[in-house]
Amino acid sequence: MTDPTRVLVVGGGNVGMTAALRLQKHLGRELRGGAVEITVVAPDPYMTYQPFLAEAAAGSVQPRHVVVPLRRVLSRCRVLSGRVTSVDHPGRTARVATLATAETGEPPLQVAYDQLVLVPGSVSRVLPVPGLAEYGIGFTSVEEAIGLRNHVLEQLDIAASTRDAAVREAALTFVFVGGGYAGVEALSELEDMARYATRYYTGVRPEDMRWVLVEASDRILPEVGERLGEYAVRRLRERGIDVRLETRLSSCTDRVAQLSDGARYPTRTLVWTAGVRPNPVLAATGLPRGDHGRLLCTADLRVKGEDAVWSAGDAAAVPDLTAAEPGALCAPNAQHAVRQARVLADNLAASLRGAPLRDYRHRYAGSVASLGLHKGIAYVYGHRLKGYPAWLMHRAYHLGKLPTAGRKAHVLAEWTLAGLFKREVVALGSLEHPRAEFELATRSGRGPDGD
Incomplete structure (x- = not known):
């Protein structure tokens, strides 16, 4: 009996899950017969649908419905929760730090492979801004989305209860750095939510809040084009949002956001969404990379010079064969990434x-973006849409792309019910510290009789 062909998929995001799911479909007979084994290594045992993070933060979608459990959908694959820390491609092995490694001190696993799919995605591009590590909040995971929602509502609680004017001002000032999709959509959705929530907080009015968007370039949302980007800026400013273009965050020490134009904002909320960079594991593979750290790939999605290594999405610099100028690369966005994942899986199965x-x-094809509830912009096949029609297109497009029929049904039901009932604005900050109450009870409940 010959040994099975071992396929290792590094990454369980949208690209990794899509590629593994398609491989599972193409190679069903080989998987059942033991001729092929597929292992998926991912930091989390679920895939997060990133375009719905802003709606999850605002409470329009339940967080559990924007994640897909990998073990359920990849039932014929082995799923390992962990991180690949290095790849020895000549030796065809990858070093994997698992949860057991962190919890018990066990040595990392050595996972052997014959075919390697490197799709680890990207990580936040963090700059050396003083105070950012101490006070910044990211927005790339569902945990961060839930935490940010709780944090914003907690700031309203602080503002409604404090007697200190400086604390109140800082609590009601929300600074977002980065004018891409993540920053604009997160700010827009959360501003809508907080504006609605103020009706339940005594002494806090919508006009008391200050929302600031900081963008280093001369426009926001460059993917939708200059005209729609300018429209988005106008609409945000009409809502009282302070949009500062060609401006950078200089520091945020002592909970004060200092901008490059001299403006200073005492704030308890600084959200960092200023871009992403390739996953650091790519540098530990020894494989060829381009100027921006992405793997150099051929048009069939193999890494240049390697027949057994494949990549797509944020990790890959893929030639754009539809571009007019020679040497152009596909933009590292979701539209290309998921389609590349399908072609990658098709080609890997074909090569076997x-x-x-x-x-x-x-x-x-274009781009869609939400600017809050019932507001949006869209640029699709050369046509521009604004306002409610664009918002509907944004929701319809991403609902169609959301994996699994069950999640589509859940999200659609949530949107329908949200139109019939009042918005939920409760903060569940205790979820982030579930043992806090028990620890308090153990400290304060020790009497002379042990009660």
Whole structure:
């Protein structure tokens, strides 16, 4: 009996899950017969649908419905919760730090492979801004989305209860750094939520809050084009949001956001969404990378010079065969990433069977973005939409792309019920410290009789 072909998928995000799911479908007979084994290594045992993070933060979608459990959908794959820390490609092994490694001190696993799919995604691009590590809040995971929602509502609680004017001002000032999708959509959704929530907080009015968007370039949302980007800035400013273009965060020490234009904002909320960079594991592979740290790939999604290594999405610099200018690369966005994942899986399965491979080609269709409840912008196949129609298109597009029929049904039901009932604005900050009450009880409940 011959040994099985071992396929290792590094990354369980949208690209990794899509590629593994498609491989599982293509190679069903080989998986059942033991001729192929697929292992997926991911830091979390679920995939997060990033475009719905802002709605999860605002309470429009339940957080559990924007994540997909990998072990359920990848039932024929082995799923390992952990992080690949290095790859020895000549030796065809990857070093994996698992949860057991962190909890018990066990040595990392050595996972052998014959075919490697490197799709670890990206991480936040954090700059050396004084105070950022101490006070900044990220927005790349569902945990951060839940935490930010709780944090914003807690600031309203602080503002409604404090007697200190300086504390109140800082609590009601919310600074977001980064004018891409993540920053604009998170700010827009949370501003809508907080504006609605103020009706339940005595002494706090919508106009008491200050929302600031800081962007280093001369426009926001560059993917939707200059005209729609300018429209988005106008609409945000009409809502009282302070949009500062061509401005950078200089420091945020002592809970004061100091901007490059001289403005200073005492704030208890600083959200950092200023871009992403390739996952650091790529540097520990010894594989060829481009100027921006992404793996250099051919149009069939193999890493240059390697027949057994594949990549797509944020990790890959893939030639754009539809571009007019030679040497152009596909933009590292979700639209390209998921389509690349499908072609990658098709080609990997074809290579195992000795069939011909196909090149990745996709002409960019456009972009959609939410500016809060019932507000949005869209640029689709050269057509521009604004306001409610664009918001509907944003929801329809992402609902269609959300994995699994069950999650689509749950999210659609939540949106429908949200139109019939009042918005939920409760903060569950205790979720982040579930043992706090028990620890308090153990400290304060020790009497002379042990009660």
